[in-house]
Amino acid sequence: MTANRIRLIAGIAAASLLALSPAVAAAPQPWTDAYTGVGQVNIGPDRKTIFLCDDATDTEEVAIRYEVSYDRLFRRIGFLKIGPRKGCIDDTLWLGTVTAAAFCHGIFLLPNGYNDCRELTKI
Numbered sequence: 001m002t003a004n005r006i007r008l009i010a011g012i013a014a015a016s017l018l019a020l021s022p023a024v025a026a027a028p029q030p031w032t033d034a035y036t037g038v039g040q041v042n043i044g045p046d047r048k049t050i051f052l053c054d055d056a057t058d059t060e061e062v063a064i065r066y067e068v069s070y071d072r073l074f075r076r077i078g079f080l081k082i083g084p085r086k087g088c089i090d091d092t093l094w095l096g097t098v099t100a101a102a103f104c105h106g107i108f109l110l111p112n113g114y115n116d117c118r119e120l121t122k123i
Helices: 003-020
Strands: 031-035 039-043 049-054 061-069 075-082 087-092 097-106
Touching: 031 097, 039 061, 039 097, 049 061, 049 075, 075 087, 075 097
Parallel strands: none
Antiparallel strands: 031 039, 039 049, 049 087, 061 075, 061 097
């Protein structure tokens, strides 16, 4: 066997091993959203921790509406809010993970999300 054939066979073998190896998934990143001077939200990369801050003492509250998925069949909407005083609040999910979220701000926020909430974004 010539040296070129040996290199060709070795190259094919290496390429086939790479093609069969599982892809390495990128590590999940935290999800964040904010309104400058109003407030901010951060959902951890584990999709279980939520950290929400109201950045100003004013008449507005800030909130996050989020979808929690327990499996492919069961989902629920969660709601966390703080304000109108400046401060932060956090929450940790024991069951399920956050699969979609929307940051909200306004006066007298309600869990139905009809006032000053962005659309739920898949995360």
